[in-house]
Amino acid sequence: MEEKELETRSTRSARTSGKQNNKQPKNKKSRSIYIPMIAAIMIFTLFLSIGYVFFQSHFLPTAEANGVKIGWMNVDAAQKKLEELNDSKQVVIESANGEQQVIELPEKYSVTKEFLDENMGQSSITLPINETFKTDLETKLNELTFAEGAPSQDAYIERGEAGFQIVAEQYGTIVDKESLMKKVLEDVEKNTGNYTYNVADFYQKPAVLKDSEELANQLTALTQKENKTITVAISDKTVDIPKETLQTFLNGDGNADAAAIEAWVVQISPEYSSISQPITFTNVHGETRRYQNNGSYGWSINTAETAALIAQAIDSANVTETVTAVIDGDINQSSVVNQTYVEVDLNDQMMYFFQNGVKTVETPVITGRYNKGTATVPGFHTILYKDTNTKLEGSMLDGSRYSVPVTYWMPLLSYGGVVTQIGLHDADYKLEHFGNKQAYMTDLGSNGCINTPGEAMAQIFEGSYPGMPVIIYGTIYDDAPSEFDKPVDHGEPV
Numbered sequence: 001m002e003e004k005e006l007e008t009r010s011t012r013s014a015r016t017s018g019k020q021n022n023k024q025p026k027n028k029k030s031r032s033i034y035i036p037m038i039a040a041i042m043i044f045t046l047f048l049s050i051g052y053v054f055f056q057s058h059f060l061p062t063a064e065a066n067g068v069k070i071g072w073m074n075v076d077a078a079q080k081k082l083e084e085l086n087d088s089k090q091v092v093i094e095s096a097n098g099e100q101q102v103i104e105l106p107e108k109y110s111v112t113k114e115f116l117d118e119n120m121g122q123s124s125i126t127l128p129i130n131e132t133f134k135t136d137l138e139t140k141l142n143e144l145t146f147a148e149g150a151p152s153q154d155a156y157i158e159r160g161e162a163g164f165q166i167v168a169e170q171y172g173t174i175v176d177k178e179s180l181m182k183k184v185l186e187d188v189e190k191n192t193g194n195y196t197y198n199v200a201d202f203y204q205k206p207a208v209l210k211d212s213e214e215l216a217n218q219l220t221a222l223t224q225k226e227n228k229t230i231t232v233a234i235s236d237k238t239v240d241i242p243k244e245t246l247q248t249f250l251n252g253d254g255n256a257d258a259a260a261i262e263a264w265v266v267q268i269s270p271e272y273s274s275i276s277q278p279i280t281f282t283n284v285h286g287e288t289r290r291y292q293n294n295g296s297y298g299w300s301i302n303t304a305e306t307a308a309l310i311a312q313a314i315d316s317a318n319v320t321e322t323v324t325a326v327i328d329g330d331i332n333q334s335s336v337v338n339q340t341y342v343e344v345d346l347n348d349q350m351m352y353f354f355q356n357g358v359k360t361v362e363t364p365v366i367t368g369r370y371n372k373g374t375a376t377v378p379g380f381h382t383i384l385y386k387d388t389n390t391k392l393e394g395s396m397l398d399g400s401r402y403s404v405p406v407t408y409w410m411p412l413l414s415y416g417g418v419v420t421q422i423g424l425h426d427a428d429y430k431l432e433h434f435g436n437k438q439a440y441m442t443d444l445g446s447n448g449c450i451n452t453p454g455e456a457m458a459q460i461f462e463g464s465y466p467g468m469p470v471i472i473y474g475t476i477y478d479d480a481p482s483e484f485d486k487p488v489d490h491g492e493p494v
Helices: 002-054 075-086 113-118 133-142 177-190 213-227 243-248 258-272 303-315 428-433 454-463
Strands: 090-094 100-104 156-160 163-167 196-198 229-234 237-240 279-282 288-291 299-301 320-324 327-329 341-345 350-355 358-364 379-383 387-395 401-414 418-426 450-452 469-473
Touching: 075 113, 090 177, 100 133, 133 177, 156 213, 163 213, 177 196, 213 243, 229 303, 237 258, 243 258, 258 299, 258 303, 279 469, 303 320, 350 454, 358 454, 379 418, 401 454, 418 454, 450 454
Parallel strands: 090 196, 229 320, 341 469, 418 450
Antiparallel strands: 090 100, 156 163, 229 237, 279 288, 299 327, 341 350, 350 358, 379 401, 379 469, 387 401, 401 418
16 A cells, blocks of 8 residues: 555656646747847837938938939938039020020029928928029020011912812911920920920911811801802892802902992892883873983882892801892882873873873963973973972073962972973963963963963872872974973883
8 A cells, every 4th residue: 555655646746747847948938039029129119219310310212302312311412412403504496597596594493401401301392493593584585586587377268260268378487486485484394304496396377277167167158158049129020149240249258248239239220220211101192102211200229228138148047048129219100100190292282180090180281482492391200399389480581580479389300300490380370371272482481381270280289299200292392493401302102
């Protein structure tokens, strides 16, 4: 038993001793790990401290100033290196013939120790520019001189034989100094380092090029203008403006030429205006004759207003246009007189008044004294105006004076727009002589006026209007003495 107990104690003692031996090596291993870590931390801290102190007076490794690397440098070294940016540089301007103008660049940057020291901890630094740098450079650039040169010409549209066409631009040789200066200043500010320029690259360019959209649109519009169809409606007739004529209405710029349009309207007006057409008239005897218009009866084309409407039609976006001519006068007054008028038959010494084609007055009259100088002249006349209760005064061929009070007075306008001072008026003081076809051969004859019984004159006066036709015909004065002093028109047979 004792042997077993001794053995058991011995075994326990050995186990205990073994456990103690195992614990001792583990403590040694832990200390071997911590010591290097502590050492590394101490070294890193040392480096940080040294770095902190170092970069208090030196720039960071990645530091740049205006693109120049200044990492690891102190202020003095950085200043010295950055001052190279202000090394003398030249701007060279080459002319077309090879001559050069040279400008020395002024110092651009203000490189001071104070500024660098203030920006020590920055990675990217922009140096301040000298206050006078830009103004000094602009002054030098402004002093550059260039040959006069030829100006550039814009592309434009002109009318050729085949119609409107675009004429290409022309490049000149005048230097755009402002553009050159702008380019130099931009390059210098960016430090491109190459400041050589050829003036040919800075010639003033045309503002309008041949392939510009604006010119193309203008050409399209002009082509449409000169090829459009314009019809002018004149009363009951129409006139198509020929293409060749329409093209003359456009000036070199493609704008409507008011003077050319108006000249064309003036040209066609006599052909279409009734006021310039001869008057066709059939008298009570059934004789039809054609008389010259006195220029007051009918209607005419208002030249200026019609031309303005044609110009608007030309400028419109429509391919076809119809222009209604503006009419001056009564459009109902045609060249055929057959409605309301006075008819005087010199041979029969009779006068007739027609209203709307119906004869309402038929009366004997006494016309001018038998002498061409006092004749009642044949032809087409119109009433100039109407007046009442007036006095007619004048001189006869023999020098005698007359002064005749009248109740109704309607003077006439004759061929050529002549105011003949003859007209229609009442003359009841000759009442008993009306119906005597030879009265005009005596002193009863007038000074050219158509003397009319008062009752008949009142009816005619009431139904008449200024501009109304008065057609006078007959041959009784053909053999009279003296010469006609007024326009005479016997009319042509139709």
